[in-house]
Amino acid sequence: MVNAMEAAIIRDAELHIETRDDPTPGSTELLVAVHAAGLNAADLVQRAGFYPAPAGSPPDIPGMELAGEVVAVGSQVTLFAPGDRVMGVVGGGAQATMALIDEAHALRIPPSMPWPEAGGFPEAFTTAFDALFTRGALTMGERVLISGAAGGVGTAAVQLAAAAGATVVATVRDEARRADVAELGANVAIGPESVAEHGPYDVVLELVGAPSLTSVLPHMATEGRAVVIGVGAGSKVELNLFQLMMPRIRIGGATLRARTRTEKANVARAVTRHVLPLLEAGRIRVPVCDTYPLADAATAYERFGTGKKFGKVVLVNGA
Amino acid sequence: MVNAMEAAIIRDAELHIETRDDPTPGSTELLVAVHAAGLNAADLVQRAGFYPAPAGSPPDIPGMELAGEVVAVGSQVTLFAPGDRVMGVVGGGAQATMALIDEAHALRIPPSMPWPEAGGFPEAFTTAFDALFTRGALTMGERVLISGAAGGVGTAAVQLAAAAGATVVATVRDEARRADVAELGANVAIGPESVAEHGPYDVVLELVGAPSLTSVLPHMATEGRAVVIGVGAGSKVELNLFQLMMPRIRIGGATLRARTRTEKANVARAVTRHVLPLLEAGRIRVPVCDTYPLADAATAYERFGTGKKFGKVVLVNGA
Numbered sequence: 357m358v359n360a361m362e363a364a365i366i367r368d369a370e371l372h373i374e375t376r377d378d379p380t381p382g383s384t385e386l387l388v389a390v391h392a393a394g395l396n397a398a399d400l401v402q403r404a405g406f407y408p409a410p411a412g413s414p415p416d417i418p419g420m421e422l423a424g425e426v427v428a429v430g431s432q433v434t435l436f437a438p439g440d441r442v443m444g445v446v447g448g449g450a451q452a453t454m455a456l457i458d459e460a461h462a463l464r465i466p467p468s469m470p471w472p473e474a475g476g477f478p479e480a481f482t483t484a485f486d487a488l489f490t491r492g493a494l495t496m497g498e499r500v501l502i503s504g505a506a507g508g509v510g511t512a513a514v515q516l517a518a519a520a521g522a523t524v525v526a527t528v529r530d531e532a533r534r535a536d537v538a539e540l541g542a543n544v545a546i547g548p549e550s551v552a553e554h555g556p557y558d559v560v561l562e563l564v565g566a567p568s569l570t571s572v573l574p575h576m577a578t579e580g581r582a583v584v585i586g587v588g589a590g591s592k593v594e595l596n597l598f599q600l601m602m603p604r605i606r607i608g609g610a611t612l613r614a615r616t617r618t619e620k621a622n623v624a625r626a627v628t629r630h631v632l633p634l635l636e637a638g639r640i641r642v643p644v645c646d647t648y649p650l651a652d653a654a655t656a657y658e659r660f661g662t663g664k665k666f667g668k669v670v671l672v673n674g675a
Numbered sequence: 676m677v678n679a680m681e682a683a684i685i686r687d688a689e690l691h692i693e694t695r696d697d698p699t700p701g702s703t704e705l706l707v708a709v710h711a712a713g714l715n716a717a718d719l720v721q722r723a724g725f726y727p728a729p730a731g732s733p734p735d736i737p738g739m740e741l742a743g744e745v746v747a748v749g750s751q752v753t754l755f756a757p758g759d760r761v762m763g764v765v766g767g768g769a770q771a772t773m774a775l776i777d778e779a780h781a782l783r784i785p786p787s788m789p790w791p792e793a794g795g796f797p798e799a800f801t802t803a804f805d806a807l808f809t810r811g812a813l814t815m816g817e818r819v820l821i822s823g824a825a826g827g828v829g830t831a832a833v834q835l836a837a838a839a840g841a842t843v844v845a846t847v848r849d850e851a852r853r854a855d856v857a858e859l860g861a862n863v864a865i866g867p868e869s870v871a872e873h874g875p876y877d878v879v880l881e882l883v884g885a886p887s888l889t890s891v892l893p894h895m896a897t898e899g900r901a902v903v904i905g906v907g908a909g910s911k912v913e914l915n916l917f918q919l920m921m922p923r924i925r926i927g928g929a930t931l932r933a934r935t936r937t938e939k940a941n942v943a944r945a946v947t948r949h950v951l952p953l954l955e956a957g958r959i960r961v962p963v964c965d966t967y968p969l970a971d972a973a974t975a976y977e978r979f980g981t982g983k984k985f986g987k988v989v990l991v992n993g994a
Contacts, residue, residue, distance in 0.1 A: 584916045591916040597903045600928030608925030
């Protein structure tokens with residue numbers, strides 16, 4: 357007998373809430389009763405039809421991160437058991453009452469962490485950690501610019517960079533949110549028009565897109581590293597290669613979703629080792645901007661799309 | 676009493692051969708009787724007035740690399756003595772019969788190495804080593820594209836990449852020179868129109884410029900690294916940042932000349948440790964395309980500018 361879950365479904369570029377059979381865990385997968393699932397910019401792109409889920413993920417159920425309780429496990433699972441509280445990044449399918457996650461991609465939720473925060477943690481902190489440290493090689497004492505710091509990834513990046521001993525400059529277009537971002541650990545939170553005054557930057561985490569990157573490049577330090585992970589404001593840049601050669605800087609980019617199972621497992625292991633201890637110690641937190649029940653997913657997407665957020669928008673199930 | 680040397684002098688964007696007082700070594704410098712000095716693309720740019728020598732180097736005597744015999748040393752010099760055969764990268768002044776080099780930037784010339792090869796070694800091999808390994812993080816088993824492989828840096832890069840266990844794809848526009856480049860250790864030497872067929876590339880060493888880089892980017896491997904050190908064909912690129920994000924690639928650039936004394940010393944130490952042993956073992960060599968006496972420096976520049984070289988153009992002094 358198969359139980360029936362509720363799920364957000366993308367059809368004709370619109371969200372619908374429908375009933376589906378519960379998914380069946382593969383040998384290394386956990387079946388999770390989802391309590392919270394954060395929204396990400398990619399969800400809106402996927403809804404519009406431009407960012408299909410990777411192979412092996414539900415093609416029409418969005419949702420790239422989840423937090424919930426394990427209710428069943430595959431035959432090869434060794435790390436988790438029913439009843440465990442887990443969170444993690446998934447290829448899709450999180451915006452439902454039940455979802456699957458590979459045990460290698462699951463993180464254990466600290467006991468005191470509320471569900472909405474757990475549901476908004478995985479994608480933002482994994483993306484920020486990977487971009488700042490694995491791509492950008494940020495280290496103690498360096499100066500980092502977080503370009504577009506008020507959203508989910510930005511608020512995560514500010515906290516992680518500060519915790520690692522970097523000097524953090526954060527740009528936040530909405531002046532009303534700058535104090536909140538500074539309170540997370542940014543040494544200064546400024547408007548994007550002021551980046552020239554606070555450089556040079558050893559690392560730039562670009563969350564806004566091409567126009568922002570273009571304005572920042574002249575203010576990078578020798579051997580600086582720019583990492584592009586958000587291009588909402590545009591993806592096309594004109595670049596003079598001399599800008600890279602003389603100061604020996606580099607520009608890279610990354611996404612999480614286009615990775616293999618093993619690559620995702622490696623990132624999850626790195627987050628377990630380097631980020632979860634900070635979470636358990638209360639040194640980092642997940643600012644949750646708004647929560648919506650799954651039934652109001654379409655409204656949540658609209659809220660996400662209007663911007664002016666501080667932290668995460670999260671879908672929640674149950675009480 | 677001050678001796679008089681001959682030197683190439685840039686005046687009004689033209690080269691002249693004139694007599695100057697010998698330079699006086701500073702406390703950490705060697706005075707070198709120059710036997711050979713390789714030409715580099717930057718010399719032609721400097722002659723045209725667009726690439727001034729760094730502070731501390733002769734402003735109007737070109738020449739970024741030299742090989743010769745030490746004839747006097749500064750008061751703090753400990754590593755070399757008069758009579759030693761040295762070669763190295765300098766900020767300028769090499770295209771003369773006498774020149775200065777900081778002892779921290781000087782390399783010992785293997786006994787059997789002829790002067791013209793020694794004069795053409797430092798800039799090309801230092802640049803190629805730094806770009807491939809320090810910037811590009813090339814390692815054994817990876818596939819590297821050397822884009823524009825027939826010149827000084829290109830022929831150095833092909834040999835170093837092959838020696839490090841990489842699979843080497845070399846582009847050479849002039850079909851007649853492809854066999855020579857393959858003989859240096861390239862697994863295949865192709866025309867630039869064929870790069871798509873031999874990828875994906877973990878590392879791209881871009882020696883041609885913007886049009887070449889643009890054509891290569893779609894053929895880079897996941898987590899690939901492009902290093903731009905030559906832009907003779909143009910420096911302006913249009914880039915879609917998605918091209919960097921999905922495959923997690925990065926683009927960097929470098930020059931040698933814009934570095935501090937300590938940075939240059941570190942590079943020279945790395946070349947001493949990682950490249951000179953290959954030279955001494957006969958595993959790498961300096962292809963010298965043409966030599967000219969210093970008096971014919973202007974002719975040598977013309978030769979350099981016409982392209983179709985295999986390896987280095989070198990100015991030589993004495994018998």
